[in-house]
Amino acid sequence: MPNALIRFFLFSLAFIGRSWAYESVDQVREVIAKNAFDSLPERAQKHAKGAAGLTDSYALQPGLIHLHDELHDVWHYLSALGDRANQLGNATLTDDLFDAANSVRDVLVHVADAAEATVPCRFDGQPTATRYEVPPINR
Incomplete structure (x- = not known):
């Protein structure tokens, strides 16, 4: 197949x-x-x-934003699987899944940084909007 x-x-x-x-x-x-x-x-x-x-930094932006969205979905998926593994009493699997989710969280931060870096600074370089961040999973 x-x-x-x-x-x-x-x-x-x-x-x-x-x-x-x-x-x-x-x-x-x-x-x-x-x-x-x-x-x-x-x-x-x-x-x-x-x-x-791709011809300039702006051209990278749509792909990075899409990638961030996909990674965010992966984070939710790993978190849900970790919660279920925890409910099933499998501590090793729970730890592995939550570690994976937190690793994806770290990647999300870097992808968000990269997406923001596609915009040349046109003022102080201080954005006015607050960045959304995925919360870490604490066990």
Whole structure:
């Protein structure tokens, strides 16, 4: 089955509350590596080609704002999974998920900084709006 078809199938299962589960750590590692590296050259080429067409810092802004939105969704997803793992009593999984969510939170800050840096300073450089920040997960 092609990788895109497998992802769609797994996404569809998740949508109805079902999922595919692997029986060993080796299987999990194998599928993560396969998903990450099977399309690596195509993804790298696609992003490099897209970035090469950007002409100034303003051109980076829409992509960075979109990326921030996607990462924010990932943060919510990891937080929800961490809460559920906690309810199920799996402390190690809870810690891993909350650590991942907090790492995404750190990335969100850097992506927001990058998006703001696309705007040349036209006044004091002091924005008037308060930046929204995702709260850290404290256990």
